[in-house]
Amino acid sequence: MKMKKTLFSLMLVAASLVKSQEAVRFTPDSGSWGLGVDATNLIKNFTFVTGGGSQAVFGKYFVSQHLAYRGAVRLGFNNFSVSNRVTDRLSIQTSTVQAYPAAWPTKENSWTRNSFVLGVSGGMEKRRGTGRLQGVYGLEGNLYFSSTKETFKYGNALNASNSTPVNVEAADAMVDATYGAASNIDGASRIQGIIGDARVLSRKSGLKIGVGARAFVGAEYFFLPKMSLGGEFGWSVGYMMQTRSATIVESIGQSTVSGSTGKSVRQTTLDGAPSSYFYADNENGRMFGGATASLRLMIYF
Numbered sequence: 003m004k005m006k007k008t009l010f011s012l013m014l015v016a017a018s019l020v021k022s023q024e025a026v027r028f029t030p031d032s033g034s035w036g037l038g039v040d041a042t043n044l045i046k047n048f049t050f051v052t053g054g055g056s057q058a059v060f061g062k063y064f065v066s067q068h069l070a071y072r073g074a075v076r077l078g079f080n081n082f083s084v085s086n087r088v089t090d091r092l093s094i095q096t097s098t099v100q101a102y103p104a105a106w107p108t109k110e111n112s113w114t115r116n117s118f119v120l121g122v123s124g125g126m127e128k129r130r131g132t133g134r135l136q137g138v139y140g141l142e143g144n145l146y147f148s149s150t151k152e153t154f155k156y157g158n159a160l161n162a163s164n165s166t167p168v169n170v171e172a173a174d175a176m177v178d179a180t181y182g183a184a185s186n187i188d189g190a191s192r193i194q195g196i197i198g199d200a201r202v203l204s205r206k207s208g209l210k211i212g213v214g215a216r217a218f219v220g221a222e223y224f225f226l227p228k229m230s231l232g233g234e235f236g237w238s239v240g241y242m243m244q245t246r247s248a249t250i251v252e253s254i255g256q257s258t259v260s261g262s263t264g265k266s267v268r269q270t271t272l273d274g275a276p277s278s279y280f281y282a283d284n285e286n287g288r289m290f291g292g293a294t295a296s297l298r299l300m301i302y303f
Contacts, residue, residue: 026227027227027228028134028224028226028227028228029067029132029133029134029136029224029228029302030062030064030067030070030228030302031064031067032064032065032066032067033064034063034064034228034302034303035061035062035063035064035302035303036060036061036062036063036064036070036300036301036302036303037059037060037061037300037301037302037303038059038060038061038062038298038299038300038301039058039059039060039298039299040058040060040297040298041231041297041298041299058074058075058076058121059074059075059076060072060073060074060298060300061073061074062127062300062302067129067132068128068129068130069126069127069128069129070126070127070129071124071125071126071127072124072125072126072127072140072142073122073123073124073125074121074122074123074124075120075121075122075123076119076120076121076122077119077120078117078118078119078120079116079117079118080115080116080117080118081114081115081116082114082115082116082117082178082180082181083112083113083114083115084112084113084176084178085110085111085112085113086110086111086176087108087109087110087111088108088109088110088111088157088158088173088174089106089107089108089109089173090106090107090108090109090157090158091158091168091171092158092161092166092168093106093107094106095166095168096166108157109156109157109158110157111154111155111156111157111174111176112154112155113152113153113154113176113178113184113186114152114153114154115150115151115152115181116150116151116152117148117149117150117151118147118148118149118150119146119147119148120145120146120147120148121144121145121146121147122144122145122146123142123143123144123145123216124142124143125140125141125142125143125216126140126141126142127139127140128140129222134223134224134225135221135222135223135224136221136222136223136224137219137220137221138218138219138220138221138222138232138234139217139218139219139220140217140218141215141216141217141218142215142216142218143213143214143215143216144212144213144214144215144216144238144240145212145213146210146211146212146213146214146242147209147210147211147212148209148210149206149207149208149209149210150206150207151204151205151206151207152184152186152202152204152205153203153204154176154184154186154201154202154203154204156174156201158174160252160253160254160267161267162254162264162265162266162267164265167254169197169198169199169254170187170198170199170200170201170253170254172187174186174187174201175187184202185202186201186202186205187199187200187201187202188200188201188202188251188253188272191251191253191270191272192272193251193253193255193270194255194257194258195255195256195257195258196253196254196255197253197254197255197256197265198253198254199253200251200252200253200270201251201252201253202249202250202251203250203251203252203269204249204250205247205248205249205250206247206248206249207244207247208244208245208246208247208248208274208276209244209245210242210243210244210245211242211243211244211245212240212241212242212243213240213241214238214239214240214241215238215239215240216236216237216238216239217236217237218234218235218236218237219234219235220232220233220234220235221233221234222300228301228302228303229299229300229301229302230299230300230302231297231298231299231300232297232298232300233296233297233298234296234298235284235296236284236296237282237283237284238281238282238283238284239280239281239282240280240281240282241278241279241280241281242278242279242280242281243276243277243278243279244276244277244278245276246273246274246275246276247273247274248271248272248273248274249271249272249273249274250269250270250271250272251269251270251272252267252268252269252270253267253268253270254266254267255268
């Protein structure tokens, strides 16, 4: 009799556990909100990478079990600065003392880079299925804005004097492990009467603007209650344009106008050409600043 009571109790506990599992809802319902991030880096590297153009915050609102409005936003600001020491060129020219093993005096060059990016998207998502694995499809629109400004400062001021000239040299070129060569030495300048090279003081990329639309289809699996991992494939059409860039350079030169004499140090603004392009391709809209993603980790509440 005791054995029968024990077995009966275990059966009741098991039935209770099964019932409680059935009562847990894995999927979102009408009125639910969702919040998520791009999980591509999580799967690829087993760690989240918060930098880069692919990272964004995604949101959803369910008006019914099978229909949701969705949106995404990425707002990014980047401030980067690097400096390096260069030889004091005027000091080398004027000094006659070779005090071994003392090093030549140096000055500092710096490169500052500020960038801004905004990517937003919004659309409608429909669903198929009621279980933990559901199909998703829909449409969304995208907007994108970005710009970059760079500033360069040089420890050696240019000097056009014939007796102690300080010209633009290769040592003024800046390089960084992340952004590579700064390309701040202009060796093929459009400046009339220039002597030697020019070097960049500031550079604005121009404002980049993009607008597009995207159709998508995919699947979402709820591995825990109200928590899912989903993947989707998109086909996009869009238009991207960039306004004129502006680069301010300084150089040494001599006017070619008749009667002008003597060399001088001057600044010149060089304008860049605008650009634009239209595209239609089966990609996930990466050019929209991370406002779309191929793999998403979502939490619903």
